[in-house]
Amino acid sequence: MTLPILAKKVKKLASFQLFNLKLLLNGESSRGFSKFKKNYKLKGELGRGGFGIVYRAIRISDELPVAVKFVDRRTVREWGKLNDEQVPMEICMLAKCAKVKGVIKLLDWYSIPEGYLVVMERPYPCIDMFDFIKGEQKLDEEMARFLFRQIVQTVHECAQRRVLHRDLKDENVVIDLVSGEIRLIDFGASTILKKSPYTDFQGTRLYCPPEWFLHSLYLGKEAAVWSLGVLLYNALNGRLPFRNEKDICTAHLLGPLPFYAPVSAEAKDLIQRCLSFDPFSRCTIEAIFNHPWLKKSSPDWLVLSAATGSNHKEQNKENDEEHDESEELEEIHEEAEKDRKEMEGQNTSEGESGVGSSASSIATKLVSKSEDEYFRFS
Numbered sequence: 001m002t003l004p005i006l007a008k009k010v011k012k013l014a015s016f017q018l019f020n021l022k023l024l025l026n027g028e029s030s031r032g033f034s035k036f037k038k039n040y041k042l043k044g045e046l047g048r049g050g051f052g053i054v055y056r057a058i059r060i061s062d063e064l065p066v067a068v069k070f071v072d073r074r075t076v077r078e079w080g081k082l083n084d085e086q087v088p089m090e091i092c093m094l095a096k097c098a099k100v101k102g103v104i105k106l107l108d109w110y111s112i113p114e115g116y117l118v119v120m121e122r123p124y125p126c127i128d129m130f131d132f133i134k135g136e137q138k139l140d141e142e143m144a145r146f147l148f149r150q151i152v153q154t155v156h157e158c159a160q161r162r163v164l165h166r167d168l169k170d171e172n173v174v175i176d177l178v179s180g181e182i183r184l185i186d187f188g189a190s191t192i193l194k195k196s197p198y199t200d201f202q203g204t205r206l207y208c209p210p211e212w213f214l215h216s217l218y219l220g221k222e223a224a225v226w227s228l229g230v231l232l233y234n235a236l237n238g239r240l241p242f243r244n245e246k247d248i249c250t251a252h253l254l255g256p257l258p259f260y261a262p263v264s265a266e267a268k269d270l271i272q273r274c275l276s277f278d279p280f281s282r283c284t285i286e287a288i289f290n291h292p293w294l295k296k297s298s299p300d301w302l303v304l305s306a307a308t309g310s311n312h313k314e315q316n317k318e319n320d321e322e323h324d325e326s327e328e329l330e331e332i333h334e335e336a337e338k339d340r341k342e343m344e345g346q347n348t349s350e351g352e353s354g355v356g357s358s359a360s361s362i363a364t365k366l367v368s369k370s371e372d373e374y375f376r377f378s
Contacts, residue, residue, distance in 0.1 A: 036110045036117055040068065046122075049171075050202075051075065051090070051188020056122070059107075066107060067122040071188070073115040077202065078191055088116060093163045093190040100161070102154030104174070104183045120185075125177045128185075129170035129235075136308060138238030138261050146298040147175065148232055150182045155224055156285050158184075164193040164220045167203040168227035170234060180301025193220050197366050206230070206240050210249045211279055217366045222279035228288065229274025236263050241275070252277035266293035278362055 043056040052071040059066050071088055080092035087109070094106040108119040129147065133139060139147075151173060158165060165172075166189040174183045189202035197217040201208060209226035212218045233241045237260045242248045251257060257275065259268065270291045273283040288294060298304070 036112075039108075040066065040119065042068065049186055049188065051186060052118075057119070065122045065124050067104075067120045069118040069120065071116045071118060073113075076115075080192075085111075087111070089191055090187045091116065091118060093187045093192075094118075094120075096161045096163050097158055097187075100154060100157045102150055102182055102184055103158065103187075104185045121183075123174060123176040123181075123183060126174050126183075127177060129173040129175060129182075129231075132175055133170060133235055133238060136238075139235045141236065141264060141267055141293075142298050143304050144232065144235040144267075145294060145296065146180065146301070146304055147173070147182060148228075148235065149294055149298070151184070151231070152228060152285060152288050152294070154182070154184050155228065156289070159193055159221060159224075159285065162193040163190060164224065165190050166201075166220075166223075167207075168224060168231060169204050169207050170231055173231075177305070180305065198223075203227070205245060206242055206248075208245070208248065209279065210252075210277055211362055211366060213245045213249055215362070215366060219279055219366065221285065222282050225274050225282050225285060225288070226279075228285075229271050232267075232274065233257070233271050236267060236271075237261050251275075264293070266291075270294065279366070280362070 039060055041058045041060055043058065046054045046056045046067055048054065052069045052075070054067050054069045057066050057068045058064070071090065076088045078089040079086050080089045081087070082092050082095055091106070091109050094103070097103040098106065105121040106118065107121060110117040110119075127135075136143075151168075155165065155168065165184060165187060167186060168184075172184060172186045174185050175181075176183070191198075197219055199217060201212050201218065207227040207230045209218055209223045212223070230241060239260060241257055242251065256268075256272065270283075270288065270293045273291075274288070276282040283291070
């Protein structure tokens, strides 16, 4: 398939998904949800992942740009209670983090027969950290420190509210290009932070800790620290530290991780501590705060972004352009029933075992870890 044809198909699918959502809102099954249509106007697609599709929208009352995430009821794996109503855990966790500065703000939510419409703030202009790193190839240490400090602070404040994100990665961090403030997004894999090990994983494989692949078990905070280590390594090197789960499980046998860019000894030390093979030897989030590399001061955002901000703003402007899908609606309508299954999450549930006696020891500790021992900070 040639690239032009592939690009056309991708655009067509994006148009279909928007049209499909509009059908839900305008069809007979949505008569009871006129409130959403009265308050918001849907625009084009903003992004998608394993836990739903996000659309650009405008709040009609004040023309505020917002993001609307459509969560298919069939893909929800965990439910919670909010105001005595059963809702996806994602909505519960966003509500619990309403006062966390670094978490995307939940503005409203609506239940429809097919699922949920989750309305959130949409900083503009903004860019996700994946594209930000890609645009720079890699980040210098001052920029990485400025962003990473905010991310760690956000993860810590979430933990204080017993919220575990479970999918920490650069694609789920949005950077406000005006202020430099970050927002943690996509809480589709989030859950209540508990003291005992988890036996299910819904995040991204290359950010997943080795204990999950080896034992199908992991502790919440320790897994979060591992993901933070992967994220920081990626920011400073412009590439992930591991290619696959085998790399994740065996890297500790090969000595220190290789670095592909000039990185200070202090930054390397912090990354190595976050990526300790043994989760019980991994540094805590509190220890990350107190690490010499993170405690160094950083220039403010205006100084840091002086050489990069204009380029990213132009890219953001292009990404946010409106398009008119009206010419494709008839053809899309014919494909609706066939393609509606596209919104299926792709999550990992595989385990692997047999990497030495240290792995067996870790498995024993994970299984026997008591609740009282687990909370090292709150």
